[in-house]
Amino acid sequence: MRSLEGYIGSASNPRVKEWAKLLERKYRDREGKFLLEGIHLVKDALDANWPLEIIAFDEGSGVLESFSEQLDGEREAGIGTKWIPVSPEVISKCSETGTPQPIFAVALKRPPGEELLFGDDRVGLVAVLDGVQDPGNLGTIVRSAAASGATAVVLGKGTVDLYNPKTIRSTMGALFHVPVLEADLSVLLPEASAQGVTVVGTSLQAAQSCYEYDFSRRNLWLVFGNEGSGVSETVIKLAHANVIIPMSGRAESLNVAMAATVLLFEAQRQRGNKRN
Incomplete structure (x- = not known):
């Protein structure tokens, strides 16, 4: 099973602040990263072997049950990605939606060439x-x-x-x-x-x-x-x-x-x- 990093509960955590900045274009452009919100998008990214830096999830939501195959290592998608349990406050900090889903990922841009x-x-x-x-x-x-x-x-x-x-x-x-x-x-x-x-x-x-x-x-x-x-x-x-x-x-x-x-x-x- 992939290792899970330590719990982050505070929305004022420095890492959370860096993730939340990706809601703004200037930071996405500067960092070459963007946010993916929700079970469907995170799963699709993993299935497509898209490079993900971290996957943050609400520890108390049970959302990881939807990712059992990825976590058990049955697919190669997402190997090396850090899975981080976080609080609902952290999820809200990194979302634009009024009722955010209990999981998001920080993805790396992968622009193709002409x-x-x-x-x-x-x-x-x-x-x-x-x-x-x-x-x-x-x-x-x-x-x-x-x-x-x-x-x-x-x-x-x-x-x-x-x-x-x-x-x-x-x-x-x-x-x-x-x-x-x-x-x-x-x-x-x-x-x-x-x-x-x-x-x-x-x-x-x-x-x-x-x-x-x-x-x-x-x-x-x-x-x-x-x-x-x-x-x-x-x-x-x-x-x-x-x-x-x-x-x-x-x-x-x-x-x-x-x-x-x-x-x-x-x-x-x-x-x-x-x-x-």
Whole structure:
């Protein structure tokens, strides 16, 4: 059984203060770490062999019963991770939610490199986000990208922090199943075009229906824009085509996460419902 460290009861403990700082982006960026809250996310991270520094749990909650396999060493996931019993006060200190779950983890960032996007053998479906600002929208798009078999998600400048606690919760663990990287789209998209990638933008002013467009191309990147202003003018000029989701009912537009989900699954349908 993995060894458990000593109990921490005070929310003013120096280690707890360091963990709680990760609720703020500047500390996440500085430390290269982020928080995972709840049984589901911690389990998914362990199953994906994601590097976790510590797992803190409410000693009196019985939550460890859900992690018997990990603690008994039946899986390799999480070996070397420190399991630390803590008080409910410590749990609350390190959570943004009103009723926090009895377990959280300090995870290490593991950003992938741009090289995974290119290569002669790539058959890529990539979701590209240009200034998406709502954490829930970003998390939902990452979840839809993972579910539809996308090979990556690219976050352009102005997009909300991937490691925002609300974003992490909204991914429902999909963060561990699809690579997500940050990039300057004004540099990356021309490079992608030069390497044979087809870049498709989304616009309410586009004339071509997404259901008429051929999404089965070998390397396809779909660009989704800001909730209010859409894809920026700079980025839309870098697209090879722009499509619109036709709506027969009465609505001005779709939420960006909904629109991304529609197009990702239309691309999946055309590409044979196969993961790349």
